[in-house]
Amino acid sequence: MNVASISSLLQDAVQLCVVGYALRLTHRFGTARVGWSTFSALALLAVLRLLQAPVHMNLLSTPAVSTEVVGVLASLLVLVGIIHTGAVLEARRRAELQEKQMERRVAEKTQELAAANASLRETAERLEAEIAERSRVAAQMEQTYKDLLVASREAGMSEVATNVLHNVGNVLNSVNISASLVADHVARLRVANVSRVADLLDANSEEIVTFLTTDPRGRQLPAYIRDLGQHLTQQQEAIIRELEFVRKKIAHIKDIVVVQQDYARVSGLAEPVRLSELVEDALHINTDVPSQNRVEFIAEIPPDDEILVERHKLLQILVNLVQNARHACEESDAKDKRVIVRVSKEEDRVKIAVIDNGVGIPHQNLTKIFNHGFTTRKDGHGFGLHSGALVAKELGGTLVAESPGPGLGATFTLDLPLRPPDTRS
Ligand SMILES: Nc1ncnc2c1ncn2[C@@H]1O[C@H](COP(=O)(O)OP(=O)(O)OP(=O)(O)O)[C@@H](O)[C@H]1O
Ligand SMILES: [Mg+2]
CATH class of the missing domain: 3.30.565.10 (Histidine kinase-like ATPase, C-terminal domain)
Structure with missing residues (x-):
């Protein structure tokens, strides 16, 4: 066996390795078309080589297919295989890229959808809370309105009461003073003196003329009675005047009360x-x-x-x-x-x-x-x-x-x- 035949055998071995690698690629990328076309080309090459083997082994003197043809065919087949594989790999890369982009887009969309979903849920929860709050506020407003109605009625009534107390109080103060003045006048009335005069006249009734003309007390009696009369008349007038004021003030108090009772009347x-x-x-x-x-x-x-x-x-x-x-x-x-x-x-x-x-x-x-x-x-x-x-x-x-x-x-x-x-x- 010469050096050429050894080199040829090594070439065959290399080609078989390439076939094995093609099969591996086929398996790895799962692309039958690429794998099988490359595999078929390389298998054909190997068959051609095998056809030359008897020549290399000096079993035959002339090869069935010339070495040059085999070399050219082999180179062409390898070139076609490489180009085809490259094209397929590029297409595969693009497809992968597109797939990744698609995956990314799907992930983005999924994320967006999840976010939108979460925001929708949040909005729904917020709306629910808002509705609950509004109903609470509405109930509270209704209660406040009722309270206000009661309070304003009470305030109105308390204003009426304050008004009555203030105005009646003012007048009552004055009625009180008038009453004290009347009491003073009455206390100062010399009514007891009238009885004393009567007693005096009674005691001297048998000689009344002599008593009135000769007795000093009897002679002062008419003037005394006139003074007493004047005094009683003055006191009576003062009392009547004061009582008239009291009457007016009481009428005023009555007016105040009547008006307040009739508060709603404009x-x-x-x-x-x-x-x-x-x-x-x-x-x-x-x-x-x-x-x-x-x-x-x-x-x-x-x-x-x-x-x-x-x-x-x-x-x-x-x-x-x-x-x-x-x-x-x-x-x-x-x-x-x-x-x-x-x-x-x-x-x-x-x-x-x-x-x-x-x-x-x-x-x-x-x-x-x-x-x-x-x-x-x-x-x-x-x-x-x-x-x-x-x-x-x-x-x-x-x-x-x-x-x-x-x-x-x-x-x-x-x-x-x-x-x-x-x-x-
Ligand atoms: N003639 C005045 N001179 C000075 N200050 C006055 C005079 N009139 C009213 N005021 C002031 O106005 C305030 C309110 O008077 P208002 O008559 O409303 O109430 P009041 O006299 O204090 O109490 P009430 O309700 O018993 O009358 C008085 O407290 C006083 O400070
Ligand atoms: Mg005042």
């Missing part, structure tokens, strides 16, 4: 009222009150002073205004403490100003003083001006406060129509 009964009388009543209710600080009360009212108004409502405003002015004067150091009630008419309106030279009002309090509950007095309720402004509005008017500042007094002006708003044509 407008009450307007009647012709003489402002001079009404102001006198308002001042009287205040001047009865004992005070260490003397305050002078002055009424400046024009003669033609009649207006059509709900009497007790106007009286209620004035009593509080005069009372406030009196308090302001009592608290001030001014020597000539004075409260003036000045009435002036302008076309179809009337202005009633209560002017005092008391402690005055700081600028920042001028609007606050009308707030319910605002008071600077120890025993004040902060109700008078609040209710006064409301009542003034009910009467078709306004109540305004002015003050140049602390220590400089104040003026409260009530502006009213001469007739109530609904009776003016």
